Amino acid sequence: MTNTPAQNAFGTINVAAILAESAARRPEATALIVGGEETTYKELWEQTRAYAGALRERGIGPGDPVAVLIPNVADFARAYYAVLALGGIVVPVHALLKAAEIEFALRDSGAKLLVCAAPLLGEGAAGAGRAEVDVVSVMASEGAGVPARLEAEAAVAVPLESYVPRRPEDTATILYTSGTTGKPKGAIGTHFALMEQVNVLLTGTFDVRAGDTVFGGLPLFHTFGQTCVLNAGLRAGATIVMCPRFTGDAAVEFIHKHGIDVFFGVPTMYAALLEAAKTNPVRPRRLRYGISGGSALPMAILEKFRDVFGAEIHEGYGLTETSPVASFNHVGTKPRPGTIGTPIWGVDIEIARPEVTDRIELLPDGELGELVIRGHNLFKGYLNHPDATAEAVVNGWFRTGDLGTKDSDGYLRILDRKKDMIIRNGYNVYPREIEEVLNEHPEVVSVAVFGVPHETRGQEVAAAIVPTPCSTLTAEELTAFAKTRLAAYKYPRIIEFMTELPLGPSGKVLKRELAAVYGEKSAAATVFHHLAGSTHSPGVIACHF
Numbered sequence: 001m002t003n004t005p006a007q008n009a010f011g012t013i014n015v016a017a018i019l020a021e022s023a024a025r026r027p028e029a030t031a032l033i034v035g036g037e038e039t040t041y042k043e044l045w046e047q048t049r050a051y052a053g054a055l056r057e058r059g060i061g062p063g064d065p066v067a068v069l070i071p072n073v074a075d076f077a078r079a080y081y082a083v084l085a086l087g088g089i090v091v092p093v094h095a096l097l098k099a100a101e102i103e104f105a106l107r108d109s110g111a112k113l114l115v116c117a118a119p120l121l122g123e124g125a126a127g128a129g130r131a132e133v134d135v136v137s138v139m140a141s142e143g144a145g146v147p148a149r150l151e152a153e154a155a156v157a158v159p160l161e162s163y164v165p166r167r168p169e170d171t172a173t174i175l176y177t178s179g180t181t182g183k184p185k186g187a188i189g190t191h192f193a194l195m196e197q198v199n200v201l202l203t204g205t206f207d208v209r210a211g212d213t214v215f216g217g218l219p220l221f222h223t224f225g226q227t228c229v230l231n232a233g234l235r236a237g238a239t240i241v242m243c244p245r246f247t248g249d250a251a252v253e254f255i256h257k258h259g260i261d262v263f264f265g266v267p268t269m270y271a272a273l274l275e276a277a278k279t280n281p282v283r284p285r286r287l288r289y290g291i292s293g294g295s296a297l298p299m300a301i302l303e304k305f306r307d308v309f310g311a312e313i314h315e316g317y318g319l320t321e322t323s324p325v326a327s328f329n330h331v332g333t334k335p336r337p338g339t340i341g342t343p344i345w346g347v348d349i350e351i352a353r354p355e356v357t358d359r360i361e362l363l364p365d366g367e368l369g370e371l372v373i374r375g376h377n378l379f380k381g382y383l384n385h386p387d388a389t390a391e392a393v394v395n396g397w398f399r400t401g402d403l404g405t406k407d408s409d410g411y412l413r414i415l416d417r418k419k420d421m422i423i424r425n426g427y428n429v430y431p432r433e434i435e436e437v438l439n440e441h442p443e444v445v446s447v448a449v450f451g452v453p454h455e456t457r458g459q460e461v462a463a464a465i466v467p468t469p470c471s472t473l474t475a476e477e478l479t480a481f482a483k484t485r486l487a488a489y490k491y492p493r494i495i496e497f498m499t500e501l502p503l504g505p506s507g508k509v510l511k512r513e514l515a516a517v518y519g520e521k522s523a524a525a526t527v528f529h530h531l532a533g534s535t536h537s538p539g540v541i542a543c544h545f
Contacts, residue, residue, distance in 0.1 A: 012165030013191045015172050016085035018198065018235045019045050019077075020163055026210065026237045032074050033241045033258065039074050041237075046159070047074075051082035053157035054150055058113060058136070062087030062164055065174060067111040067133070068221070069093040069102070069124045072242045075138040076220045077230060079115045079150070084172060087164035091174045091186075092221035095120060102127025108384060109174050109186055115150060168192035174383055175223055175320050186383035187320045189223075196376045197323040198231045200345045205316075206291065207331040210237030212261040213286070215254060217243035217269065218507075223324040224293055229264050238262075248276030255309075259286045266294035266507030270301050270313065271446045275468070277308050287311045289331060293318060295508045296414055296432050298439035298447075302337055316341055317414065321398055323377040327412050342410045347375030351406050352397070354418060360397045370418065371404050372397040403430075420511060422451035422459045427489045429461055431511075434492065437485045438463060441478060443471040448501055449492060450511040452518050462494035464514050466501060473497075494518070 022031070023045035031041045039047075060066055066083045068090055070076040083090045091109045093102055095117075102124060106114060114133050116124035118140035125147060128135045135147045142149070166172070172191045176184040202208060206228075214233045218225030233240045241258045243250055251273045254260060265273070270292060290305060290313040297315045305313050316328035317340035327343050329335035343349045353361040354370040363369045374397045381389035392399055403421065404414040415421075415430045422429040431449035438447045445466045451459040467473050475495040482491040502513040 014163045014166050015194050016081045016163040019081045030239045034073050048078050048081045049159040050154035051078050052085045052160035054153035057157050065089040065091050065109045065111045067091040067114045070117040071095050072244045085163040089171050099123045099126035103130040106131035106133045166191050188380040193323045198235050201232050205328050205344050208236040212238040214238045214240050215260045215263045216240040217246040223320045248272030252276045252280045263290040267297045268507045274304050300439040321379045326373050339411045349373050360395045365408050371400045371402045425457050443468045443473045448509040461492045463492040464496045
């Protein structure tokens with residue numbers, strides 16, 4: 001039977017309730033800290049309602065997509081919850097995109113407006129102009145050439161009284177995936193999936209408490225920072241210390257200065273944090289634990305973090321399509337290093353036969369296969385891509401594309417992405433296994449292993465290495481180190497020393513870019529450092545979060 005609006009009248013929900021209800025419970029508590037500016041929960045909700053009033057004057061209402069191009073500052077939270085409070089759909093835009101990429105996101109999502117931070121107007125306004133979408137700015141001073149200012153419009157608009165109720169299945173966000181196999185796809189998140197994710201994280205997964213101080217360095221335009229830090233942090237009544245531009249030195253300073261209780265990061269952030277801590281070895285006062293996701297955490301980093309900061313890192317796993325957390329080494333239970341924990345409450349994760357694509361064929365515990373997920377945390381599908389949705393969600397299970405195992409206790413391990421697996425001379429080589437070994441070398445800060453084409457072997461194993469400052473490590477020395485720990489078909493024959501690795505919006509290493517750079521260098525006969533005993537001459541690839 002088809003549901004009518006009347007039948008759905010009592011099935012209402014809105015992600016904006018996170019802020020509204022915390023403001024009612026803890027009005028004078030500090031919600032956000034950005035630099036020297038502190039914002040209470042009461043102030044943040046009042047400012048959000050004022051922004052919502054201004055957006056309503058611009059015609060934004062239920063079901064309208066609004067793009068948000070703002071870094072990790074308070075205005076991201078104000079704009080995010082203002083759009084949701086109106087019943088609109090938030091389309092977060094990666095802060096480092098160029099005009100053409102922004103144009104694509106605006107056109108594909110059907111955005112009716114772009115809310116853009118003044119420092120990002122160069123690309124943002126250009127992309128919006130090409131997409132014929134209006135722009136309103138935040139963080140801008142009055143002056144010629146500045147688009148309409150949302151702050152000024154909010155000052156004279158009638159504030160929204162409260163958030164608009166939505167149905168559980170209504171769209172709350174459209175988050176664009178990184179587009180590793182072509183154009184990015186918009187993953188549609190519902191109010192129910194996002195709210196239930198936060199509730200489950202706080203009741204039985206994380207341990208974030210009212211009054212905690214949480215590190216806010218993960219980009220808020222990405223699902224990890226948006227759900228696990230912003231939504232979960234504010235739902236708990238914590239204080240989020242925002243870090244607009246992450247560096248290891250800034251992170252160490254924040255941990256000491258603000259007494260961070262819970263640190264959220266991806267492995268590359270932990271690596272940078274540990275490197276910075278070498279010149280600032282003071283033990284933090286309150287740090288209880290770290291939370292890691294986004295990509296596999298090397299065991300060496302986990303162990304170093306424990307030694308340096310006296311705290312454990314709890315690792316989990318998820319994707320944009322799973323809102324994002326699907327499994328976790330639950331806080332309160334000793335983490336099992338090398339695993340991504342067990343499924344969160346209400347979510348099933350199993351191992352399926354990867355070569356069978358038209359149905360889900362589950363494998364017994366212990367066998368290697370593709371992780372598949374079902375539960376309350378699944379997205380609604382890919383916007384404008386029904387074929388991709390049908391390919392990704394089969395019999396109610398989301399196919400992750402990640403290869404791993406599940407043991408008899410329900411603990412999951414990830415070996416690698418299906419597409420990242422290297423086949424050398426007919427043997428399967430898993431980059432993560434090699435990365436774990438190379439990360440054990442004391443002069444290695446971070447590493448990425450990837451496959452490159454080879455005429456006779458099919459693929460060859462290559463490694464991009466970021467060494468410690470002033471290191472004299474050579475490719476020959478590192479290869480000798482790997483050869484004593486890895487089978488002959490696994491250790492890397494191609495090694496490149498770099499100052500930085502290319503990172504995506506979530507902090508994942510972009511191995512496709514490394515492979516592309518290798519291809520370009522090969523074509524130009526400037527091949528990566530092979531086993532010739534050469535010392536490193538770092539090549540620069542931009543590193544951003």
